Amino acid sequence: FVDLHVYVGGAASLGSGHPLYDYVYADQTPDFPLPFTYPPFAAVLFYPLHFVPFGLLAFCWQVGIIVALYGVVWISLRLIGFADPGHRLAMAWTAVGIWTEPLRSTFDYGQVNVALVLAILCAVHTSKWWLSGLLVGLAAGVKLTPAVAGLYFVGARRWAAVMFSAVVFFLTIGVSALLVGDQTRYYFTELLGDADRVGPVGTSFNQSWRGGISRILGHDAGYGPVVLIGVVVTAALALLAWRAVDGATDRLGGIVIVSLFGLLLSPISWTHHWVWLIPLMIWLLHGPLRAQLGARVLGWGWLVLTLIGVPWLLSFAQPTIWVIPRPWYLAWAGLIYIVATLATLGWIASRGGRRSRVPSPRPCP
Numbered sequence: 001f002v003d004l005h006v007y008v009g010g011a012a013s014l015g016s017g018h019p020l021y022d023y024v025y026a027d028q029t030p031d032f033p034l035p036f037t038y039p040p041f042a043a044v045l046f047y048p049l050h051f052v053p054f055g056l057l058a059f060c061w062q063v064g065i066i067v068a069l070y071g072v073v074w075i076s077l078r079l080i081g082f083a084d085p086g087h088r089l090a091m092a093w094t095a096v097g098i099w100t101e102p103l104r105s106t107f108d109y110g111q112v113n114v115a116l117v118l119a120i121l122c123a124v125h126t127s128k129w130w131l132s133g134l135l136v137g138l139a140a141g142v143k144l145t146p147a148v149a150g151l152y153f154v155g156a157r158r159w160a161a162v163m164f165s166a167v168v169f170f171l172t173i174g175v176s177a178l179l180v181g182d183q184t185r186y187y188f189t190e191l192l193g194d195a196d197r198v199g200p201v202g203t204s205f206n207q208s209w210r211g212g213i214s215r216i217l218g219h220d221a222g223y224g225p226v227v228l229i230g231v232v233v234t235a236a237l238a239l240l241a242w243r244a245v246d247g248a249t250d251r252l253g254g255i256v257i258v259s260l261f262g263l264l265l266s267p268i269s270w271t272h273h274w275v276w277l278i279p280l281m282i283w284l285l286h287g288p289l290r291a292q293l294g295a296r297v298l299g300w301g302w303l304v305l306t307l308i309g310v311p312w313l314l315s316f317a318q319p320t321i322w323v324i325p326r327p328w329y330l331a332w333a334g335l336i337y338i339v340a341t342l343a344t345l346g347w348i349a350s351r352g353g354r355r356s357r358v359p360s361p362r363p364c365p
Contacts (some may be wrong), residue, residue: 002028002056004110008054010036011046020183021191032321037191037198039142040176040184061110068114069103069278070094075121076279079252080287096279101309105205105272116142117275120149124255129160136161137168144192145273148262152255156248195267196220202324204314207337208269209234217326217333223267230338234264237342240349242294250288257282257348260341271311274337277302280344302340310336 002025010023013036020043023108026033036043049057073093082089087138097103106114123135132153139146147169153161176184195201195210202214209230211278213221238261241247247254259276284290284299310333315321317330326334 001054001061001110002034003112004058004061004212005054006034006036006113007042007046007110008050008057009040011043012050014043014047014180019186020180021186030151032199034158038143039172040180040187041172042143044176044179045142055283058110062107065103065106066094068118069097071118071120072114072275072278073097073282075118076153076252076282077123077286079121079125080250080283082286093278093282096303100277100303100306101271101312102277102306103272104309105270105312106275109272111272112143113272113275116146117279120146120255120259121279123161124152124251128312129158130164132158132161133164133166134168135171135237136165140165140169141172145262146268148258148265149255151261152258153245154260155242155254156199156251165325175255193267199270200321200324201268203321204318204330204334205271205321206268207271207274207311207334208261208266209264209338210267211269212335212338214324215326216328218331220324231265234261234272234342237345241345244349244351245288252279252283253287253348256283259346259347264338264341271309274306277306282346284344289351291346292351294351298344298347302344305336305340 001299004261005027006023006025009025010020013020013023020036020040024033024035050278052060070090074090077090077093103114105111119135119139123139128260130313132170136146136149136153139149150162150165153165173184173188191197199206201211201220203211204215209227210221210223212225213227213230217226223231240259241257242254245253245257247257256276256279260280261360263273263276266273281302284295284302314330314334318326
């Protein structure tokens with residue numbers, strides 16, 4: 001529960017008079033004291049948590065992750081056309097999802113990512129522009145990475161949702177400035193974009209382009225030429241994949257494509273950020289392309305990768321999370337999620353002309 005400790009301890013500093021971004025938690029991580037890295041609005045939301053006994057909070061947090069995961073599965077099934085997904089199918093995916101690497105690390109750290117994925121899926125599912133904008137703006141206010149979902153609403157031309165999400169996000173900054181003061185200015189002018197403060201870029205747990213290329217080069221690649229080339233290639237494949245499935249109408253396919261791009265674009269995408277693989281697997285195995293061999297191969301392939309937890313296995317071969325250089329075979333193996341994502345986007349992009357021959361999803365009986 002190290003991240004949950006950071007949420008609680010960092011938020012509690014708001015009432016103690018200590019600067020929020022001076023707080024670190026090191027009780028269980030002496031080699032890597034963990035600072036509070038989220039926007040100040042997250043600390044405002046988390047503030048009441050420190051009044052709850054930590055054991056009770058941790059138990060409720062774990063139950064909440066399971067409930068949120070069920071919601072992610074249920075809405076994903078709704079988005080691909082199941083009028084009533086049924087509890088059996090939703091519970092089956094929830095039970096399997098618990099054992100995948102993104103969820104295992106989420107439970108281990110006490111992370112908030114499943115709730116944020118659920119918020120974005122709800123935003124995509126609803127037709128109410130104000131609710132979509134509210135959910136995206138709040139999610140981005142808690143943790144900046146969900147802001148990439150705005151690209152989905154741009155692509156779907158849901159302009160009211162786009163504008164209102166921006167308004168809500170800036171309101172979270174305003175509320176933070178009112179309640180936290182200088183710490184808000186400090187975060188958005190000095191800490192924003194500081195990946196080194198978030199964690200070790202080169203560890204195998206970081207499955208972004210920056211992490212993957214850094215492990216191959218043996219040093220932090222930053223956003224140098226090789227990383228930028230990877231980002232551009234991913235963006236091109238994502239755009240082609242969006243057009244192939246018509247992301248505006250295939251809502252689950254659209255938001256998954258955007259989220260995969262965001263995961264590779266981000267400087268750090270820990271394995272627990274990859275909760276989006278659950279909706280991806282549901283889309284591949286139950287969605288409009290489910291009858292095609294490629295969809296089944298990719299869907300089951302992702303499931304095997306995440307159940308094994310390849311980045312987790314690779315972590316045992318690295319001396320520490322801070323050491324970037326490693327043998328070539330470990331460095332290249334560390335590209336596993338990146339390569340699988342490119343293969344997935346590339347295959348989706350190639351399906352555009354064949355989509356009309358694929359049967360539409362059937363409602364669950």
